[in-house]
Amino acid sequence: MPGADAGIVGILLAGGRSTRFGADKLLHPLADGTPMALASGRRLLAACPHTMSILRAGQTKLCRLLTEIGVDVRVDAACELGIGSSLACAVRATPAAAGWLVALADMPFVGASTVQSVLGALRNGAEIAAPACRGRRGHPVGFSRGCFAALASLHGEAGGRRIIEDPARSLTLIEVDDLGVIRDIDRPGDLLAVAANVARR
Template sequence: MSQIVGILLAAGSSRRFGADKRLHPLPDGTPMALASARHLAASCSRTIVVIRPDDTALAGLLAAEGLETVVCPAAEQGMGHSLARGVAATADAAGWLVALADMPYIQPASYRAVLHALQGGAHMARTVFDGNMGHPVGFAAKHLPALLALTGDQGGKAILGADPASLVLCPVDDPGALKDIDVPQQIEATGCLAGAILE
């Protein structure tokens, strides 16, 4: 039976952060991308992490955790290429639960909410907190052709917008579903959430 696969997009360039934020430690010392990968993997029986060709250090950290990586040669051209690469590597999946490496404060319940929506027959699903749509985002297998065709930096946004009536919104009590880390100061501002994530 096909499974829903977790895809963590971790091939970004961290331009605004000033350093490689994926390797930057959270308050508990865990590198950001590794924390995000662990949280996604806790919900999906198979999880892959999409990385850049030169990501030796990150690949080593993920391998030590037993996490599967997929290299995206076109990562510098945008998130769409990374998502398409991850989907291509798992094309037989029943669907995909897509998360971002710079969103380490998403609660386990938020991952499960989207996963359960897909398992219940949703074609697309995503979290919503306080009226705002957040992450992770889920796609059923019917969107395979559209996902494989993604390019540039749009990710799955165009697919979500093309058929809004098919999008299942999953209300969550989780501010982490909206918190991506763009600058180091945001780690301090959201560090208080780390304890709740790991419970």
Template sequence: MSGVVRGASSGEIVGILLAAGRGRRFGSDKLMHPLADGRTMALAAAANLRPACDRVVVVLRAADHPLAARLVEAGCEILACPEADGGMGHSLAAGVRATADAAGWIVALADMPFIQPSTHRAIAAALRARASLAAPQYQGQRGHPVGFARQWREALSALTGDHGGRDILSAHRAQLVLRPVDDPGVLMDVDRPEQLPARPQAAPSTD
């Protein structure tokens, strides 16, 4: 399987899709859970992120995850993070260290598969317009994904625990560019199966 992460080129916006959590509250591997359109949650999240970025790196617990080959086929690169049990910070730090020459990163979550591609593009555009930090806003609420410019490389690379980039955002709110979007998916993280939209029912037979 190809798709092993290579170093980033200067000027690239890299999407980092965090997909190394265990999803204990979901009750099973939620990355593999099929959505109403038949795609798994992780593949849908990756497909929505990919058009906005020069590259997408998916951080998994192990390189032999059952979805790894399909993610590579979708144009993503795979990064294994054995330290993922330590929390989201470890996964994010690993993704940034592996692409340390990037101009910026869009950090997305594999359990938020309903974010529209246009939202990811809006965050990428903010980074390319030299925003330091960027995030979407839906009906007054900040959502995901979050964009980080290159200046945060060292801070992101040193993350541990389960805070991700939250502390950076909290400490530097004045630098955060909010992009209003008409996309409720930016607030829809899936922790339990009942949070997923119901699958459409098949039309009754007319035979």
């Protein structure tokens, strides 16, 4: 499909427990009825034909929904250990990738053009690339193949931030007018607020 990059693997982080939302937020329907994580997965798949997600045991419905749209889903105990362990598991499972585009399943309002901009930066040689909106770095974040060892060694709740903020590495920030890159959904009120902001734009 146009704009797809078979060499860069998408990683959809979707193993959280939604404790602040009060229910399984990743299955919560958006305004059009699409479950939140499914919308995020489709957006990532449109850019990365090989997209992977590491899930917890028990996420049966989400596993089925993501598998049906073509996401490579693995159930692994790494999810129970934290986001860093989950990310490392996905990276170790794709050692031949040219890079990785890491997206959060609870950020369904990221624009397609933003995803393509981050991919473009990786294709053009960026070591790490991320969008920024209103002075804040957002998601998704792209990592080049040179980050493999650092990503593969992550564990627990320590995600990719320490790699991104490592002064020895180069971060390419892409300024975008896309509030979706800085708005994750933690509570039901967040979903309503973000949807309203997106609708007004």
